[in-house]
Amino acid sequence: MILAFDTSCDDTSVAFYKSNKIYSNVVSSQNDIHSKFGGVIPELAARKHAEVIAYLTEEALNKVGANIGSVDYVAVTVGPGLLPSLLVGVSFAKALAYANNLPIIPINHIEGHIFAPFFNRNIKYPFLSLVVSGGHTHLFYVKNFGNYELIGKTLDDAVGEAFDKVARVLGLEYPGGPVIDKLSKNGDPYKFNIPKGLRNDRSFNFSFSGVKTHVKNLVKKLGSLSKTQIVDIAASFQKVSIDVLAEKTIGAAKNLNVKTISVSGGVSANSYLREKFSQVCSQNGIKLIIPSKEMTTDNALMIAFVASLDMNKATQEYFKIEANPSVRLF
Ligand code: KG4
Ligand code: ZN
Numbered sequence: 001m002i003l004a005f006d007t008s009c010d011d012t013s014v015a016f017y018k019s020n021k022i023y024s025n026v027v028s029s030q031n032d033i034h035s036k037f038g039g040v041i042p043e044l045a046a047r048k049h050a051e052v053i054a055y056l057t058e059e060a061l062n063k064v065g066a067n068i069g070s071v072d073y074v075a076v077t078v079g080p081g082l083l084p085s086l087l088v089g090v091s092f093a094k095a096l097a098y099a100n101n102l103p104i105i106p107i108n109h110i111e112g113h114i115f116a117p118f119f120n121r122n123i124k125y126p127f128l129s130l131v132v133s134g135g136h137t138h139l140f141y142v143k144n145f146g147n148y149e150l151i152g153k154t155l156d157d158a159v160g161e162a163f164d165k166v167a168r169v170l171g172l173e174y175p176g177g178p179v180i181d182k183l184s185k186n187g188d189p190y191k192f193n194i195p196k197g198l199r200n201d202r203s204f205n206f207s208f209s210g211v212k213t214h215v216k217n218l219v220k221k222l223g224s225l226s227k228t229q230i231v232d233i234a235a236s237f238q239k240v241s242i243d244v245l246a247e248k249t250i251g252a253a254k255n256l257n258v259k260t261i262s263v264s265g266g267v268s269a270n271s272y273l274r275e276k277f278s279q280v281c282s283q284n285g286i287k288l289i290i291p292s293k294e295m296t297t298d299n300a301l302m303i304a305f306v307a308s309l310d311m312n313k314a315t316q317e318y319f320k321i322e323a324n325p326s327v328r329l330f
Contacts, residue, residue, distance in 0.1 A: 126144070133158060
């Protein structure tokens with residue numbers, strides 16, 4: 001039985017995991033704190049994590065009628081992420097493990113996202129894993145557990161970051177992804193011709209800064225925007241950004257002859273992304289594994305799940321567990 005923590009960015013999350021049927025996953029969002037700044041303020045995020053983490057731990061345990069005595073292992077995200085935020089989760093997890101004489105399992109947040117779609121499903125290797133979040137746009141060739149090859153990544157902004165920045169330019173709230181997703185349902189995605197980043201380049205890398213700058217310049221040129229223009233720009237931006245993700249990921253799958261694609265991270269909650277990937281995957285005879293909405297954004301259940309696949313890493317040498325904002329996966 002694993003008690004897991006994730007405080008990598010702006011959501012505090014605690015999960016208790018016994019099996020794919022018995023688990024809890026509590027997430028406390030900080031969107032209301034950061035929305036007025038249009039992005040995450042690390043110091044404010046860390047303070048809020050510290051304020052709520054003990055209470056959330058109790059809630060995660062209570063939800064499944066467990067207590068600290070029921071826990072066998074503690075797992076925690078050690079990176080990548082914001083250092084002040086990571087420090088809160090890591091310090092809390094280490095103190096709790098030490099006080100209760102429990103082993104602790106350090107987990108890489110990206111590995112959490114890679115395996116989140118497989119919660120409650122069989123994992124069949126190899127697969128291609130596209131991780132799309134506020135900090136990452138990474139395409140991994142997953143040959144086995146622990147054997148990952150990074151075959152593509154963004155050369156500048158992460159796709160979630162582009163959604164957040166474009167939303168800000170359009171005067172929409174933070175985080176931008178969910179708002180753009182919702183507005184785009186009523187927009188015309190062909191109204192504005194926004195160029196796709198790195199479309200014709202033969203690598204599996206991505207680029208979103210040009211798309212973002214294009215929208216910025218367009219908004220400047222149009223002056224004050226009508227509601228219809230905002231909605232159409234949102235839909236056009238969303239379509240080009242997601243289409244390029246889908247085209248390149250499918251291209252990589254064909255190139256490597258991989259028959260399974262998984263998509264995860266906050267942006268995988270996007271309705272157009274889910275629709276587009278399921279359409280292109282079925283056209284190409286590829287199986288698509290996409291997480292439930294609860295498992296797309298940051299949460300501790302994905303951390304507990306990876307910990308359950310990686311019990312060998314458990315240690316009681318607590319001083320060896322450290323927050324590392326730029327820890328690498330490969
Ligand atoms: O995985 P996540 O919760 O945190 C990071 O590790 O970054 O991802 C957050 C990102 C934000 O940029 C947010 O705007 C984006 O995911 N996002 C979405 C949607 N929901 C969240 N982007 C597009 N459409 C959505 N529905
Ligand atoms: Zn994340």
